[in-house]
Amino acid sequence: MLRTLNKKHQITENSEPPKPPPEILKTSAQSSSQKSRGIGTFEPKTIPRDIVDPKKTERRAEKVGINVSQPPPDYGRTVWITDATDGFRAARIIDLSATGFTLRLLDNTGDTVTRVFEDVLACEDDSRRHVEDNCQLMHLNEATLLNNIRLRYQNGKIYSYVANILISINPYQTIDGFYSLQKIKEYRGKSLGQKEPHIFAIADKSYREMIRHRKSQSIIVSGESGAGKTESQKAVLRYLCENWGSGAGEIQKRLLETNPILEAFGNAKTLRNNNSSRFGKFVQIHFADTGNVAGGYVSHYLLETSRICRQAAGERNYHIFYQLIAGSSPELFKFLALGQPNQFNYLKRGFIGFFTHPSSGTTSKIPKNRLSDPKFTQDSMVDDFSDFQRLEYALKLTGLSEQEIHFIWTTIAAILHLGNVEFEESLDDSRGGCKVFNGSEQDLIQAARLLGLETMELKMGLCARIMQTTKGGARGTLIRVPLKPHEACSGRDALSKAIYSKLFDWLVSRINDSIPFEKSTNFVGVLDVAGFEFYAKNSFEQFCINFCNEKLQNFFNQRILREEQELYEKEGLNVRKIEFIDNQDCIELFELKGNGLFDLLDEEAKFPTSNYKSFTKRAHEENRKHFRLDTPRKSKVKSHRELRDDEGLLIRHYAGSVCYETKHFVEKNDDLLHNSLQILIEQSTIRLLVSLFGSTAYPTKSKLKALSVGAKFKNQLSTLLIKLESTGTHFVRCIKPNNQMIPFEFDGSAILSQLQCAGMTSVLKLMQDGFPSRTGFGDLYACYQKKLPPKLSKLDPRMFCKCLFRALGLDQHDFQFGLTKVFFRAGKFAEFDQMMKQDPETMTSLIQKVNEWLVGARWKQSQYAVWSVIKLKNKIAWRSAQVTRLQSIARGYLTRQRFSRQIALYRKSVALLKNSKEIEKILFRLNEHSRAKYTSSAHSTIRDLEKLVSHIKLTTSANDHFEKAENAYEHYVKRVDSMIADLKKQQKSDELAEIERKRRESEEKERLEIEAKKEAERQREIKRKLEEQQQNAQKEHENYLISEIHKAAEETEKKRQNEEKEKLDKMVSNRLAEADGVALISSKMEIEPSSGSATFRDGKYDVGGCSFAYLRDTINTSMDINLLKACEEEFRRRLRIYNEWKSRNAPVQDRPPARAALSTVCEELSIMRSIATPSAPQIQRYFKCEFKENNQKGTCSWGSSIKCEDLDQVSMWFVHFSGQQIQRQLTFTSSRPPQTLIAGRDDAQMCTLALQETLLVGKRGAEISEDEFESHWKLGCLN
């Protein structure tokens, strides 16, 4: 019933389709005819009812505003479209279909493709121009960012900025002179932006900020494995040491030589990088208060120990193993009983080749008998032979003695031999124990020798385990339990891993001892941790690394996006809000107390029968429906789908979904050696080896109390983040251009995915609107304070800053004053830095400028003083005039005092005369008869009294005259009183008679009124009932609409979540397919290209598949009214969606200024708007517009000059814009009921103009408040 009511309502509305105000249409039509590609050209204004008349077709086309020969909107515009291989490709728009664009590729193929609107992005006017800072781009989107980076990279420029963040793309090739001493000199003291983007500029900035703010700084280098993090870190270290470390002598050299040591023991070849760091590090360079290097400190995190025993195919163990084989002297080689890599179990399962620098000639230096594979692999960074020589030098420089270095070689060789020890079942042992395999006895002997152990001791330690009795016998008795072959293998591997990682820890501590920093005031730290990792098979190592990356991404979001925006808000800067995807929920999934994955893993280890399946099961159960966690079945990679639910975790990281195989999680999380191996090491004759393990022969910490690997890592990370939070931060985002490590090869889609992961587009948007450089007024002032002449030193800091800025003539747009700080726009760092620079020359010149400006300002002040004096003079003149007036008033008063008696009598008599006028009034109220009786005596009394008054007025001051007058006055008082009394008496009797008459009359009237009231009551009741019925119907209709809106909102949210999931799942899997060739589950969704003509089904036309040109032509030429209507609806719908796309892709300059926009943004977005703008909040604006309707012609005219006779024709148009698009429109016309239209529901009937095309923004009084709009909207809805 309601629906029919509503329909009826619509039908009446449809009889006169709503039009946007003609004034708007006129301007849009004009402007569109001026512009060749304007959407307004296609605005269908009105559909004439006489459409079927063929003679009128031409006129119709004209009216509808469609020219048969006109192409679709923005025909020929170049745009970027998504592409699976290049990330984005350039194409030209050729058609507007139901769901997106049809485009022609701008390549040799010239193929035609289709894309949904979201996959088409605006392009820079000159797509071949590149900029140093991406914030200078006009159109800010992923495509323009990618294109800018691509253009630069193709021109050999690997660096660019996003404000203060450096983007670096690995060139995979040494660029001549790019990191030379000459370059270092060039960048020293230069502000960011003064020279080409470079890692040295970031290093210089961090150093100068440390000095300026007296605060430690961190440079966070992030990126995938092989993206160039470690190289960047090395460049920073070199820059700082070369510039400010020369005074530190040995320490500077040692700092620089830490890298060969750390790389030899912590780096390895992986599939993605020949020199991949398999540990995280935070290298701090400490500076003394002189600004010179004082020392350093290296913290390291999570060395990947599983690599020591096993490597994936194509990967290598740590470089040191190969370096030792390749570079050791023949004597050492013999002493260590080394051999070819393929003779060692710990090496032979991976890649067994050696590396050499191109044309270094080291290939001939390695004896042939040490090579498993005669072919060498060339790499610009890794050379096993010469790296060993460099390592030896570095170790000596670090202060290690010959014995200590020898200890390192023997330990490394011992690990290799230990790995060759194999086990077999011991048939003599009834308890199922094992013994060392005969073939590996020699390796056992060598391992024992090199570890300083007795061979038997080592054998026993490996084949059996010592346990402490808990029941029976004496409590605490140690018993030896034989191990099965696989248990002995695990023990052996655990021992090798423990020895290696302890050796690594010891090396780092020795490095730290060699670079002490007692006099440090602050440091610059460089963080280089393994980047986000994903392989076809991912295990606990990737789990930890990716957790670490989540934390760092969160820190980045916090620093760059959240804190930055909060600061703008706090300082009142009104910068447009930028949305970003928060990954806090993912971090919580890992580290939440109780049901976080790390805690569940630790808990699992406590069970005697702990196993990975129950851990995985619990992980899924405890985090059911968590957005970030799913079962492997949901992966896009085919092989992951084969895992069972209790064998894997699919985690949706900020950078994409990774599927982890949980098989070894529990044991990898527990790195404690079993007792017998601990005791075994204690027996070594090598004191250094024993000291590495500390005194743990009988460990007091039980397994339950000892920290797991995950827990230790979590704690280390928390400490690191606390440290980072207390420092100033600088970010370097490294990008890996291709998986094949080919120099200057740009793999667009992989790079795009890395840019997306790093959240660079959100940052780009924020930085373009925001103010990345800032300083407190106090700090800026403090820089200059010492140099200021006395007359300037009295200025307060804020005032001083204002003077400085005015004096420098800075553009108002480039900076803003907050409450406590002054902020600079991106790209204005050089100006900012010039001010902050403390070199005396700049400072003196700036102070001189301030001085000059102040002189000018003071001259203006003195002019103001003169003006003030003139103003004062005028004020004095005005006051003297007022005094004269006061005097005249006083004189008048005195005169009145002198004649007071006469005046009093005069006043009394005048009052009496006035009183006597009452006589006349009473006379007037009497009936005719009584009036005739009293008239003559009354008039004579008044006449006499008038004579008396004129007499008193003329009387002089003689006393007797005066008394007479007084007596006369008394007489007249009595006479008037008695007359009034008589008259009143008469009046009363007259009135009584009148009342009686009226009473009778009113009785009659009352009777008639009661009858009328009864009738009205009856009518009211009928009306109330009718209204109640109407209201109920209206309410039901509203409830229905609200429920529809809620439903739509829920669906949108669900859709958004699913899209987000789909996006994350696709991100990693697509790159895996590309890099490692894994098979994917196909889920391709293509949009339908526009087909031919309309189809007729179930009495309706389906025009969804028609091209835009077809729709346009049909509207112009068809005789079929139903087809015409269908085409028109579809035409309008497409234009609306297209306009939305266009406003989303508007260049930066076209957007409203931040302040104006924010003043119109309301805090809570209504449901309607949240549906319309699920991701980026649009600016909501409201307008009204009057128009005059001329029914005969069916056209309207607008304006304020509406005459009275036109009043019945006046109409009002209210409109709500979200961004550039109309969300709601309301029309009040005198002839029809109000009409409300909502976007998404009534698209076909709505105005399709974008806000800027309506010209409403510039129209005076057109913009109204939200409240005003809502009140009219409610009114419109009620009707």
Ligand SMILES: Nc1ncnc2c1ncn2[C@@H]1O[C@H](COP(=O)(O)OP(=O)(O)O)[C@@H](O)[C@H]1O
């Ligand atoms: N700036 C650079 N110039 C030349 N080659 C580089 C540069 N950055 C990285 N590379 C090359 O890329 C390889 C991997 O870089 P690396 O810094 O080890 O990556 P990550 O630490 O991110 O895993 C290096 O071994 C080197 O060959």
Ligand SMILES: [Mg+2]
């Ligand atoms: Mg690295």
